[in-house]
Amino acid sequence: MRVHILTVGLIAWCCALITTASAFVAEEERLFEVENRTATLNILSTGDLNIFAPLIEAYQARNPGIEVRYVTASSSELMKALFEENAEFDIAMSSAMDLQTKLVNDGFALRHVSAETSTLPDWAKWRDRLFAFTQEPAVLAFSKSSFQGLPTPTNRDELIALLRENPDRFNGKVGTYDIRESGAGYLFATQDSRQSESLWRMAEVMGRLNAQLYCCSSQMIQDVADGRLALAYNVLGSYAAAHLPDNPDLDVLQFNDFTTVMLRTVLIPKTTQDVDLSGQFIDFLVSGSNRQLIEELTGLPAIDPGVLQREAAFRPIRLGPGLLVYLDQLKRRTFIRAWLNAMVQP
Amino acid sequence: MTAVRTRGSLRRRLLLQLLLVAAILSVALYFTVRALAQQAAETTQDNILIASATAISEAVRAERGQILVDVPYSALSMLGSIAEERVFYRITADDLTVTGYDDLPVPSATIDAGNPVFATAIYRGDEVRIAALPRRLTVADETVILTVLVAQTRLGLAAVSLQISIAAAAAGIGFFVLSGALSWFATNNAMRPLNRLAQSVARRGPQDLSPVETSAPTELVPLLQSLNTFMGRLSASLARTEDFIAEAAHHVRTPLATVRTQSEIAMRSVRKPENKQILREVIRAADESSRSAGQLLDHAMVALRSDNLEKERLHVRELAQDVIRSISPTADLKDIRITCSGSDTIGSVEGDPILLQNALRNLLDNAVKYSPEDSIIKVEILQSGSTVRVDVIDEGRGLGDGDRQHLTERFGRGNNVRDIIGSGLGLTIVEEVMRAHGGTLKLSDNPEKRGTCASISLPLA
Structure with missing residues (x-):
């Protein structure tokens, strides 16, 4: 069931998440200095510095003399920097697949073809301009104690049934992304809606249980680990896995009806000063022989070309023009309104 | 034989024309295939674009004075399923953009509700194909023209076009090569009856005037008929000529014999030496004339017989001895001795005994005629290699200084024998007999003293 409420009449379309006119806001910036510098690689990324620093250092170890300036920003600020301000970066790395796709579609990315990129499966690259280097499934994080005495759900229908049958136990203890604020949350929700109508039933059930809405994965996972939440729906498995060793009560599960898989992607902005250097860094990220290294250093699951054969429920979000649909302002408004109507009940 | 001027070649002409046709067809094939395939590729893209625009258009509705658009996921994702192209869309109500890329150009063709319009334009650095699907929409009691524009780059199409062009070129070249080979075979095949006819005519001997009896295609039948008619006429004409000569010689010889007989009778009755001398001259002239007439007969016979040689195995020595025997009485008159030498081991030849x-x-007649009295004529038979040679050597006046080739021509005579009566046919006859038998006649000077050596060579059987 798709709900259309209303949209405004005539709006000049610009970019989904860009509203302000000021320069983009960086969160962190770090210069990975080297001796005998020969070149500088400027990376604009949505990935946390502490996760990617070891990977940058590994890259520098293999390519001596290359200084790396690593700037982090939110996905919407990254989009603003490249789309509106033509900020000069050699690499744009983001988990916001829809925005990355739009950058490529609208001509803001340069082409790169190499032996390394040809090792990527078709679903992990688009137009030789957008390359995925991690595959991060959306999972259910839950507290074991909260599910005591209950069967562990294996798919969404079972979870919905459990929530419906135990309103007292789960009231106020269900968390998910606030899709108005979280790009990842919006991406997961829209993909869920494509895969199955259960999203809307889920939203309704969660709404009735006074679901808590979060902007970011980390707080949501922490609240599950601390027992404030019984479960968190659609959190990034890679982030949850990082909390597992310290929180024995925390567990994650992948649904077997379908598991949405987000791809972290890189592209070469057209403002790059050194396209060969950018290409070299992309080759480093997507190379088949570096996948093990990426997993070890970042804890993020690297691209596995054979994963679709093994994991029947895996649904990597498809790169391509389909992602532009959810960036449409009218579409976004319609979708969010429908979601809010179900989730936030009077 | 007169030289035939060559002007062009039928085979080359046919082949070139067939190749030209094949080349024209190949080029036509190339352009046709390319145009059709390109059109098909463009139509495919247009169809997908219009399907996408239709899906979007159907998701537009008006409610409470507002236009609502819920772009279906499939509307844009279907564009990504064929090729990795850039995709743009725009929805306008009259001239205002509802959503999408607001600078996407609207095709300039008249926008008429219900009829999709296509255009190709450069947008954001790439060539794009734009489909515009207009429809009427009532918003707050006002009718607006709602236009859904969907555009897609044509990079894939360009690649496909290149592939198609290459494939079409390959097909064209392949077609040309195949047609070329077939043309070559067809030309050869068409020329074969003509070649066969030419060969069968060329293979015929110089005297063969019988009709050509090869089967020929319809087109060659008139030529063949004309050729056969011509040869028939030629053959009849030749036969008539030979008959005429034979007849004429016969008619000349008979009265000459009478003249000779009457002269001999008269000689016995005249007393005066000067009268006797006159009669002697008359007899000699009658003899020579008779001999010439005989040679004319011989010549005609040789010409006729050499068309149909009646060959048998012959021993040259026996043949020579027969001839020497028959000519000895004449030689004895001049006290000329004829010797014949040759070993018994000499092989035999194949030939017509009468002609040989x-x-x-x-040859011996000539030798006797030009030899002085009381001299020797040597006939030597020897085998050299695969031929049998007969040398007739006299001690006469020799060949003189003139053109020796001319001696074997009909009625040709040496310029040192004007005082002796002769027909000039003797050597011609010898030459023709030799030619009919595959042999040769050679004239040279007597290697030992004054005189002539006439040699004939015949191939061994």
């Missing part, structure tokens, strides 16, 4: 005897008699 005739040839030898002519």
